Amino acid sequence: MQISRAIHKPLAAVAVAALLAGASALAGAVPAQAAAPAGAAAPIKAAAPAKAVGHDATVNFAGTVALDDCSGSVVRLPNSQSTDPALVLTNGHCLETGMPGPGEVIVNQPSSRSFTLLDASGNGIGTLTASKVVYSTMTNTDVTLYQLPNSYADIQQQYGISPLTISPDHPVAGSSIEVVSGYWQATYSCSIDGFVHQLREGDWTWQDSVRYTSTCNTIGGTSGSPVIDTSTGLLVAVNNTGNENGETCTVDNPCEVDQNGNVTVHQGTNYAEETYLLDSCFDPGNQLDLNLPGCTLPQPQ
Template sequence: MRKPLVAALFALVITGAGVAPAVAAPAPAAASTSTSVSAVKADAKAAAPTLQAVSLAGTVALSNCSGSVIRFPNSADSDPALVLSNGHCLETGFPEPGEVIVDQASSRTFGLLNSAGTRVATLRASKVAYSTMTDTDVTIYQLTSTYTTIKNSYGISALTVQDTHPTVGTAITVASGYWKRLYNCSIDGFAYRLKEGDWTWKDSIRYTSACNTIGGTSGSPVIDQATGKVVAVNNTGNEDGETCTVNNPCEVDASGNVTIHPGINYAEETYQIPACFTTGNKLNLSASGCTLPKP
């Protein structure tokens, strides 16, 4: 799980803050039903989208992770703004397998960044709207500020969460507010199940090797470069080549076959989240189309 571990900090001291640590090459892929980016290269070349310049605007730095100010397609400017990060970035500790936290009081603060990565404001939470590490790895905070207030005061717009499933081959940027750094790569495929320690996540995004994220990038928005929308939240990677241990997730296919990809990193999709938030950015886990785990 991509928290700011001592190893990550040590790597930055050795290599410099602007240089990524070395990452092991992926292990040879076992037979799998997972989709791969190589299978769509020809189609991608034939219909390549116009890529946008993704910046750090709208990202936030947490005390131990990264995050972003987000909105949904049906959010109103007058709604209380939301911050997206990981379940394992929750200030009260990792949610247990099967645990879902809703409407928990919080006064956590977030450093809001502009496009250059300069901290322009401190935002404050009013509560944890939703948090879990079951099926996905997500925490959503509700803020004391509205989107209008943030835009008018700091010139920063929220990032919109895409409400459709991402596709293989999509060019993406992982935008880390903690490190004030952008990682660019593509979606290599999807893990049917991603297992790490006691936790299991569904339909996770696997990056191509260029997104060599490190500790502190947990909770970073994964942004589609063609649309500028959030398609996932960065959360983990296989650091040591171990199998299904903490910091060494393994992929499990529908037949139960286990595969590891040393040095490769992952994110949890977010397209299913908008259906669970209704008018006023209010969480409604009983809403039509909402598939997030319930308490």
């Protein structure tokens, strides 16, 4: 998992800052995305919002956030209204109280987690503070959604920032994507290589994960980054892990398991968890309802 416990100043200058040697992607047993290899350089900060040639949507840092050790983004569902309480998306393994165990689902838990909001160029322009954890799990997927006391209109009025919109549709193989890290103020460009029936890492198993092509070489601190389809500008997944050392199904070294139970390992390959499932689990007003028809997110036991 791509969490970073080595660096606690995500908005410091990141020209070519080096990660601390021996940094681990996970703290203790925390599945986050694999940390950068010892001595690896941090990604170079994007100089300005850019539009890739041949792509339809401009992807920049506006609406992304930096957490302590992780990345995230202010998000809306397709039918969210400007007056709804805003949501912040990151990974389940980025939860401040520790990683949810296998089978554990957390809903409506009070939280005062703070987030540094970024503008289009990656500059920190303010601090947002959560009121609660709406939903968090590492079962089948790897996601945490926070609710803010601020509405989307409040954030727009104060900071001039609009949320990213979560796609209601399953992502498509071959699509060009950008992984946008608020922690590093860096972007990674690649395509969706395909989908993994089961992705296993340590004690956790995720379903129908996104596999990147090789150029999305994400590192520690990119956990929770939004994955944007550059043809639509919609958020289609949340970055979460990568196989760092070529080990099989261990923490920081997820393995792929197909429908027949065959296990394969792809060292250096990185992954994300799809987010379209979230759309079927919310009532108007951004109210979570896991009993809605079509909602397949895991429920609390």
